[in-house]
Amino acid sequence: xxxxxxxxxxxxxxxxxxxxxxxxxxxxxxxxxxxxxxxxxxxxxxxxxxxxxxxxxxxxxxxxxxxxxxxxxxxxxxxxxxxxxxxxxxxxxxxxxxx
Amino acid sequence: xxxxxxxxxxxxxxxxxxxxxxxxxxxxxxxxxxxxxxxxxxxxxxxxxxxxxxxxxxxxxxxxxxxxxxxxxxxxxxxxxxxxxxxxxxxxxxxxxxxxxxxxxxxxxxxxxxxxxxxxxxxxxxxxxxxxxxxxxxxxxxxxxxxxxxxxxxxxxxxxxxxxxxxxxxxxxxxxxxxxxxxxxxxxxxxxxxxxxxxxxxxxxxxxxxxxxxxxxxxxxxxxxxxxxxxxxxxxxxxxxxxxxxxxxxxxxxxxxxxxxxxxxxxxxxxxxxxxxxxxxxxxxxxxxxxxxxxxxxxxxxxxxxxxxxxxxxxxxxxxxxxxxxxxxxxxxxxxxxxxxxxxxxxxxxxxxxxxxxxxxxxxxxxxxxxxxxxxxxxxxxxxxxxxxxxxxxxxxxxxxxxxxxxxxxxxxxxxxxxxxxxxxxxxxxxxxxxxxxxxxxxxxxxxxxxxxxxxxxxxxxxxxxxxxxxxxxxxxxxxxxxxxxxxxxxxxxxxxxxxxxxxxxxxxxxxxxxxxxxxxxxxxxxxxxxxxxxxxxxxxxxxxxxxxxxx
Numbered sequence: 001x002x003x004x005x006x007x008x009x010x011x012x013x014x015x016x017x018x019x020x021x022x023x024x025x026x027x028x029x030x031x032x033x034x035x036x037x038x039x040x041x042x043x044x045x046x047x048x049x050x051x052x053x054x055x056x057x058x059x060x061x062x063x064x065x066x067x068x069x070x071x072x073x074x075x076x077x078x079x080x081x082x083x084x085x086x087x088x089x090x091x092x093x094x095x096x097x098x099x
Numbered sequence: 100x101x102x103x104x105x106x107x108x109x110x111x112x113x114x115x116x117x118x119x120x121x122x123x124x125x126x127x128x129x130x131x132x133x134x135x136x137x138x139x140x141x142x143x144x145x146x147x148x149x150x151x152x153x154x155x156x157x158x159x160x161x162x163x164x165x166x167x168x169x170x171x172x173x174x175x176x177x178x179x180x181x182x183x184x185x186x187x188x189x190x191x192x193x194x195x196x197x198x199x200x201x202x203x204x205x206x207x208x209x210x211x212x213x214x215x216x217x218x219x220x221x222x223x224x225x226x227x228x229x230x231x232x233x234x235x236x237x238x239x240x241x242x243x244x245x246x247x248x249x250x251x252x253x254x255x256x257x258x259x260x261x262x263x264x265x266x267x268x269x270x271x272x273x274x275x276x277x278x279x280x281x282x283x284x285x286x287x288x289x290x291x292x293x294x295x296x297x298x299x300x301x302x303x304x305x306x307x308x309x310x311x312x313x314x315x316x317x318x319x320x321x322x323x324x325x326x327x328x329x330x331x332x333x334x335x336x337x338x339x340x341x342x343x344x345x346x347x348x349x350x351x352x353x354x355x356x357x358x359x360x361x362x363x364x365x366x367x368x369x370x371x372x373x374x375x376x377x378x379x380x381x382x383x384x385x386x387x388x389x390x391x392x393x394x395x396x397x398x399x400x401x402x403x404x405x406x407x408x409x410x411x412x413x414x415x416x417x418x419x420x421x422x423x424x425x426x427x428x429x430x431x432x433x434x435x436x437x438x439x440x441x442x443x444x445x446x447x448x449x450x451x452x453x454x455x456x457x458x459x460x461x462x463x464x465x466x467x468x469x470x471x472x473x474x475x476x477x478x479x480x481x482x483x484x485x486x487x488x489x490x491x492x493x494x495x496x497x498x499x500x501x502x503x504x505x506x507x508x509x510x511x512x513x514x515x516x517x518x519x520x521x522x523x524x525x526x527x528x529x530x531x532x533x534x535x536x537x538x539x540x541x542x543x544x545x546x547x548x549x550x551x552x553x554x555x556x557x558x559x560x561x562x563x564x565x566x567x568x569x570x571x572x573x574x575x576x577x578x579x580x581x582x583x584x585x586x587x588x589x590x591x592x593x594x595x596x597x598x599x600x601x602x603x604x605x606x607x608x609x610x611x612x613x614x615x616x617x618x619x620x621x622x623x624x625x626x627x628x629x630x631x632x633x634x635x636x637x638x639x640x641x642x643x644x645x646x647x648x649x650x651x
Contacts (some may be wrong), residue, residue, distance in 0.1 A: 010126070011196045012150035017551055054130045055478060057146055076517055079526075080148050084518035086446055086528045090194075091149055 003030040003063050003070065004042040005080075006055035014080055014092070015055065021045050023055060026092065027081040028070050032063065103211045104132055111208045114215060114449045118142045119201035123203035126198070139208070141221070143214030144200055147521050153192045153200060154217040155207060159227035159245040159269075160188030160472040162212075164459035167470055169210040170456035177203050182455070184440060184448040186512055186563055187266070188226050188472045189217060193519050215253065220261045222252035222333070226268045228277045228471035232394055233435045233481035235427035238288045239296055239522060241271035243388040244325060247380065251326050258333050262340035263348035265333070266305075269298075278474060278590035280304045281566060282349045284332060287592075289319060296322045302362075303354030306560035310596045311351040314359050322385060324370070326378040331370035335362065336437045395467035395482055400432020404485035410492075417492050419541050420503030425488075426479075434485055436466075437505040438478040438495060443539035444532050447513045448476035450500075475512055477505065484548045508543075508550040508617070509535040511562055516556030516573060519582075523556035525573025525580035525606075530554055533610045539616070547617055553588075566590035568632045569616055570597040571609065582609040586616070586643055587635045600640055601648050612647060619646040 004017040005027075015023035016030035023029060030086015033042040039060055046058035061071040072078050103111070118138070124137045139145075143154040155170070162170075170190055174182045177199045178192040185191055195203060195463060207213055216223055225245040232240040248267055252258065258265070269286040270277040279285025285301035298320045304313030320328050334352045339357065354362055411418040426435040433508070440448050450458070458478055462470045465487045466480035473479055478500070483491060495501035504510050511534060514520065516527030531554055538544055553567030564570030571584035580605040588597030604612045617631070622643055623632045637645070 007146060007150070009132075010198050012146065012194075014149055050132065053126065056132045075575075075580065076148070076523070079517055083149060084528075085526065086518050086532065 001063055001065070002033045002039050002042070002060045003027065003072075004033065004039075004046045004058065004060050005030075005044055005077075006050065006058040009053055009056050017042055017046055021049070023049070027063070027072060030063075030070055032065070032070065033060070103642045107211070108208075111211070111215070112195050114213065114598075115201065115204045115208050118204060122197065122201050137219065139197075139200075141216070142200070142204065142217040142375040144195075144197070145218065145521075147193065147519050148517070148523075149519065150194045150199070151197055153195045153203060153214060154185070155190050155192070155212060155214050156217050156224045157188050157190060157212070157472050158249050159225055159231065159242050160229050160474070161227075161231075161242060162470050162472070163468050164463045164470065166210045166212055167455050167459040167462065169206060171452040171459070173203055173206055174455065175226060175452040181449055181451045183446075183515065184450060184472050184476050184478070186474050186476060186514070186561060187224055188229070188474055189224055189555070190472070191515075193515070201491070219259075220263050220265075221259050222248075222255065222261075222265045224268065225249050225252070226266070226277055226282075226474060228270045228272060228275075229471040229475075229479045230276060230426050230435050230481060231271055231471070232392060233426075233428050233433075234272050234276075235429045236274055237272045237429060238290060239271050240389070240392055240394075241277075241286070241288055242392050243268040243385060244286070244288070244298075244322075245269050246388050246391070247325065247385070248329065251329070251378075258337060260340045261333070261337055263345065265336070265350070267329075273592065275590075275594075276473075278563070278566065278594070280592075280594040281563070281590055281603070282308055282313065284329065285313045287324075291319050298322075298325065300328065302366075303351040303557070305349050305351040307349070307421035308346060308558040308560070309349075309352065310514075310560065310565040311355065312594050312596060313351075314354055316363050323380045323382070324374055325380055327374045327376065328366075328370050330373060331377055334369050335365045339365070363637070373607075395469070397430045397433055397467075397482060399430055400485065402431045404432075404488065406486050407488050410489045414647075415541065416496075416501070416503060417489065419545065420492055420495075420501060421488065422545070423503050423507060426504040428482070430482075432485055434483055435479055435481045436483045436488070436491065437473070438480065439502040439504055439510065440477050440499045440500065441504055441510050441535065442499060442502050443504075443509060444536045446528050447511050447531050450478070454498050454500055457494065458500070459500075461491060461494055464494075475510065477510070503541070504598050506545060506546045506549050506551075507545075508538045508552060510534065511552045511554060512567070513554040514556050514562035516562075520556060520561075522559060523573070524558075524575040525556050525582065527554040527556040527562055527571075527573055530571060530573070530582065530606070530609060532651060534613055537610055537614060546627075546628065547621065547631070549632075550617075551589075551632075552613070563590065564588070565596050566594065568599060568630075568635070571613070574603065576603070580606045582606070582612075584609075584612060584647075586630065586640055589632055598640060602642050610637075615646050616643055619643050
């Protein structure tokens with residue numbers, strides 16, 4: 001079970017690929033890709049967006065769904081999805097939940 | 100201090116314009132990311148875990164109040180209100196937007212600062228002793244030479260695409276506070292029997308995944324040969340350094356694989372070709388640059404201060420501060436003061452915009468407008484009158500930068516780690532914070548005495564763990580953070596690489612493990628005067644190993 005992530009070119013903001021090929025700023029709103037082909041398709045969408053100068057550093061990552069919520073598997077990606085653990089006042093964890 | 104001449108000013112402003120245009124072309128799609136990435140890196144702009152990161156050069160860690168205020172202004176205006184001072188005497192902003200960076204570089208250029216060569220495979224910011232120009236034990240101020248090296252290495256066409264990055268450090272005192280032996284080139288100012296100034300030259304030091312101490316290649320390099328000899332080293336490295344494997348590309352590997360004698364011969368041969376050429380350093384030029392670093396007018400005063408003594412008796416926090424955060428000044432009546440960026444439980448090296456502004460104000464009021472950043476991630480006011488210490492301390496308390504812990508167990512170096520860094524395999528800062536809280540009591544710290552704990556969040560070793568008395572390396576094992584401990588490292592004139600003591604510890608265990616090491620030291624030291632490092636060197640690793648893992 002995977003999601004596709006990147007950073008917005010202009011701001012550097014961490015984003016994930018959501019429904020309809022739209023980038024979302026919350027991992028919980030990401031679209032889940034299951035199976036090799038689906039992931040490849042998701043990556044291709046991300047790379048196309050990169051080619052349009054919208055994002056940089058496109059890659060896939062493993063996630064699980066816990067209580068209906070998407071959670072990255074690796075700590076690195078958990079921190080990336082939330083913000084620095086030492087600064088709960090900074091990053092996505094400090095922002096209101098919106099797409 | 101050094102002021103830009105017209106050449107520097109136009110060079111930096113041209114570079115800023117150039118980068119502005121590169122960003123414009125990137126946003127317009129004329130440059131792809133693969134083309135743009137090396138360009139942004141050469142201007143100090145990285146992409147990290149949460150955002151871009153901009154690394155700004157603070158040449159040899161020296162700046163003035165105006166520059167510090169600009170750093171504060173940038174933190175507040177373009178970032179999230181703080182900056183992070185690094186082990187290379189630079190400052191990093193962790194949240195800038197790409198579209199704002201040309202403007203940030205313009206702001207920096209207004210105060211003669213920039214981000215050039217803070218990344219990329221080039222000669223990086225030359226670092227120096229943070230007490231340069233002030234320390235009582237100094238032979239000469241190393242900064243004029245650091246500045247000469249900066250001018251020589253800035254956009255040096257031959258050395259802009261080296262096999263890998265290249266770091267030079269210089270110290271002017273026999274007690275090495277600049278960790279010169281862990282640099283690609285380390286320079287130690289010295290005088291020969293005739294009283295002439297020169298350098299002991301070390302080559303091939305470095306930390307990272309293959310830590311090595313530098314090897315001495317010259318006992319005495321005359322001052323006039325500084326640039327020609329440096330150029331000879333760089334030429335040999337540029338020619339023979341490995342480009343096939345990023346992890347084997349630093350000059351330390353070349354020294355190791357070629358052998359010191361052969362490499363020395365190569366350097367000397369190259370040096371002979373160029374030593375009498377344009378790079379020969381004229382004495383007048385050295386004096387011209389030295390004039391920029393002319394010390395402020397300091398009146399010789401009494402070596403002790405009644406005001407300090409009185410306050411010390413009535414104020415334990417002040418007494419602790421005075422006991423640990425002062426460094427002997429060459430002028431009686433003055434001292435160099437360390438402003439600790441290591442509050443108990445805080446983030447090592449972070450300073451808020453307000454703190455930066457407070458530091459700028461205090462530098463003007465009490466410190467002849469001079470500020471230094473140390474590679475230990477603290478701020479120094481190098482020239483403070485002893486009599487001003489009580490008033491300075493009160494102002495530091497108000498700004499929350501009055502921790503009297505310089506050189507103690509809570510004065511921890513830590514890289515940003517996995518809280519920010521895209522390369523990290525584990526977090527560093529939370530470990531530093533927990534250690535700081537565990538040992539934060541003043542009496543406990545004083546009891547433990549001199550102790551250097553250094554923490555890196557991956558094998559690249561930005562947190563210098565290899566040269567920590569206790570080094571902590573954060574790794575990932577089966578999806579969990581775990582921490583490997585090394586003992587006995589040191590970055591001073593008696594440098595050594597720490598040794599791994601045994602299996603690593605989980606995040607939950609690591610602070611207890613550090614406490615076990617410290618308690619073991621306290622139990623076996625010959626007296627209060629014997630530091631952790633001295634005790635370790637005397638008894639070896641066995642007692643520590645046994646305390647951590649039980650008898651073999």
